[in-house]
Amino acid sequence: MSDRKTKSGAQKLIDFLATPEIFFYTAIWMIVLLVFGTIDQKYVGLYMAQHKYFSSWFVWVIFPGGRLAMTVMFVNLFCKLVFKSPLRWNRFGTLVTHSGMLLLLLGGFFTAYFSKEGRMVIPEGQTSSYFDDFHILEIAVIDKSPADHDAVIAFSNEYIEEGAVISDSDFPFTITLESYHRNVDLGPIEGEAASHLRGAAKRFQLVEQELKLEHETNMAGMLISIKGLDGDEDGTYLVFQHMRVPQVVTAGGKEYVIELRNKRYQLPFAVELIDFVQKVYPGTNTPSHYSSLVNVVSGDFKREVLISMNEPLRNLDYTFYQFSFFEETSDEGTVLQVVQNAGRNYPYISSCIMALGLFLHLIIQVPKLIVRSQRKKEVSA
Amino acid sequence: MKLRNTALFAIVSVILSLFIACSKEPSVQKYKVSKTTVPQADVMASAGAGSDAVTDTGLPFTWVTPSNWVEGKASSMRFASYDIPLSNGETGDFSLVQLGGGAGGTMANINRWRGQIGLGPAEPEELAQVAHLHNTVQGQQYLHITLINPNNPSSAIAAGIFEQPGFVLFAKLTATAAGLEEARLDFEAFCNSIAFKNL
Numbered sequence: 001m002s003d004r005k006t007k008s009g010a011q012k013l014i015d016f017l018a019t020p021e022i023f024f025y026t027a028i029w030m031i032v033l034l035v036f037g038t039i040d041q042k043y044v045g046l047y048m049a050q051h052k053y054f055s056s057w058f059v060w061v062i063f064p065g066g067r068l069a070m071t072v073m074f075v076n077l078f079c080k081l082v083f084k085s086p087l088r089w090n091r092f093g094t095l096v097t098h099s100g101m102l103l104l105l106l107g108g109f110f111t112a113y114f115s116k117e118g119r120m121v122i123p124e125g126q127t128s129s130y131f132d133d134f135h136i137l138e139i140a141v142i143d144k145s146p147a148d149h150d151a152v153i154a155f156s157n158e159y160i161e162e163g164a165v166i167s168d169s170d171f172p173f174t175i176t177l178e179s180y181h182r183n184v185d186l187g188p189i190e191g192e193a194a195s196h197l198r199g200a201a202k203r204f205q206l207v208e209q210e211l212k213l214e215h216e217t218n219m220a221g222m223l224i225s226i227k228g229l230d231g232d233e234d235g236t237y238l239v240f241q242h243m244r245v246p247q248v249v250t251a252g253g254k255e256y257v258i259e260l261r262n263k264r265y266q267l268p269f270a271v272e273l274i275d276f277v278q279k280v281y282p283g284t285n286t287p288s289h290y291s292s293l294v295n296v297v298s299g300d301f302k303r304e305v306l307i308s309m310n311e312p313l314r315n316l317d318y319t320f321y322q323f324s325f326f327e328e329t330s331d332e333g334t335v336l337q338v339v340q341n342a343g344r345n346y347p348y349i350s351s352c353i354m355a356l357g358l359f360l361h362l363i364i365q366v367p368k369l370i371v372r373s374q375r376k377k378e379v380s381a
Numbered sequence: 382m383k384l385r386n387t388a389l390f391a392i393v394s395v396i397l398s399l400f401i402a403c404s405k406e407p408s409v410q411k412y413k414v415s416k417t418t419v420p421q422a423d424v425m426a427s428a429g430a431g432s433d434a435v436t437d438t439g440l441p442f443t444w445v446t447p448s449n450w451v452e453g454k455a456s457s458m459r460f461a462s463y464d465i466p467l468s469n470g471e472t473g474d475f476s477l478v479q480l481g482g483g484a485g486g487t488m489a490n491i492n493r494w495r496g497q498i499g500l501g502p503a504e505p506e507e508l509a510q511v512a513h514l515h516n517t518v519q520g521q522q523y524l525h526i527t528l529i530n531p532n533n534p535s536s537a538i539a540a541g542i543f544e545q546p547g548f549v550l551f552a553k554l555t556a557t558a559a560g561l562e563e564a565r566l567d568f569e570a571f572c573n574s575i576a577f578k579n580l
Contacts, residue, residue, distance in 0.1 A: 079392075
């Protein structure tokens with residue numbers, strides 16, 4: 001009783017944070033989220049379900065989302081391990097198991113915040129040194145005037161909201177986002193176009209569409225007003241994803257391309273597609289096997305690698321999986337899924353540590369169990 | 382006691398710092414890329430991003446419409462009509478028309494289109510210069526034709542002629558010469574996607 005009275009606020013907080021019941025109930029809550037997320041995936045698609053239930057701090061406004069639940073689990077386990085688990089040999093297995101679990105959650109943190117995932121499209125005989133995110137967008141202003149390179153200024157996804165103003169010292173105009181929709185279709189403008197409309201906006205308007213379940217197939221579009229262009233080019237422009245002919249504007253005598261595109265990640269090396277091979281089941285058009293023979297180009301060094309459906313290429317932190325392909329009249333090429341995941345090895349390492357911990361716990365507890373069972377026998381005899 | 386408080390303070394600080402550091406702030410990235418010849422936007426679209434589903438209107442054939450084509454005004458002649466957004470606000474006009482029998486013959490139609498863009502009739506041997514056999518994804522051959530009047534680049538025509546038993550299907554794109562080039566891959570993708578149900 002007296003001990004309880006002397007506890008400081010910090011101690012009380014640690015005692016609370018280390019309560020085993022927190023982990024127990026949080027784990028149950030994670031199962032609830034898993035069930036609802038899996039069911040809802042059918043209706044909102046995989047990407048949105050992941051965001052709504054597992055990557056969010058809150059779900060259904062006030063309930064803890066997956067991210068909050070896992071943070072609580074981490075803090076609880078950490079406090080339990082550091083402050084409430086005495087270093088005794090008979091607890092060694094439990095300590096190791098808890099450490100493995102902490103490592104698993106830490107890996108989840110790295111994956112959530114530092115992983116990148118997207119696609120790399122390479123026509124046969126060509127080389128690419130970047131990949132595009134599947135979902136995250138960006139606004140790119142590209143100065144095409146240098147003879148040997150394009151100067152790219154990419155504004156992150158957070159800039160893409162109505163009313164946002166985009167400017168930079170590297171280009172002499174200002175862009176204001178008038179409207180933005182994550183999935184649009186184009187519709188014709190009836191009658192005469194307003195005098196402030198420029199480019200494709202003179203003929204077309206954005207028609208907002210419902211989000212598709214396959215999130216990457218949504219086509220985002222925006223209306224932007226630009227001030228500071230040459231001549232009478234100032235006005236409202238229409239820009240959307242995958243524009244076959246990007247919007248070009250002129251300012252200060254230079255041409256700039258403005259794109260709304262998937263976020264682009266530059267790689268510290270390049271990948272050249274030598275040959276893409278697609279095999280089909282005999283007598284059908286159903287593909288049975290894809291593979292891409294590529295060169296990994298780093299400076300003057302080239303390494304030839306065959307990427308097939310279950311044999312990805314790993315280079316530095318990046319993994320390249322055979323994902324898809326495209327065929328056109330004159331072009332054929334491969335589509336690779338590229339993943340950079342700083343937490344990639346954590347699940348393997350932490351699983352081994354947890355397995356070791358449980359094994360040690362079992363070994364340590366066996367003599368105790370034997371003694372207990374002998375005592376029971378003696379009592380019953 | 383002090384050690385516990387310090388450790389708790391350290392934990393809270395580290396966790397808060399991590400979340401603050403990882404919070405999504407608007408960022409601007411600047412970099413240079415060497416001039417590329419890869420038409421990335423075109424390739425991305427053909428690789429599945431933003432592409433439309435198969436259009437089936439109950440006709441004996443289906444097709445896949447490029448995602449940036451806008452449905453245009455239909456008419457009794459046109460099974461499908463699309464406006465194609467091009468640079469500087471221009472619009473390409475696409476039509477899908479079916480005619481019975483031999484539709485007057487391939488040469489007659491090509492010469493009619495040549496007349497529409499200010500060119501005179503072509504000799505059969507000139508056909509090889511403007512017409513090439515392509516294959517649809519279904520494996521059907523069709524004649525792909527590109528007509529450009531070098532003296533009048535404001536009007537050019539690309540066409541796909543699909544000869545079927547009892548009828549001929551014409552896919553036709555009218556635009557400026559530059560517009561035709563811009564929409565070339567989309568047009569080819571459309572033609573290649575046409576699939577006849579009876580096959």
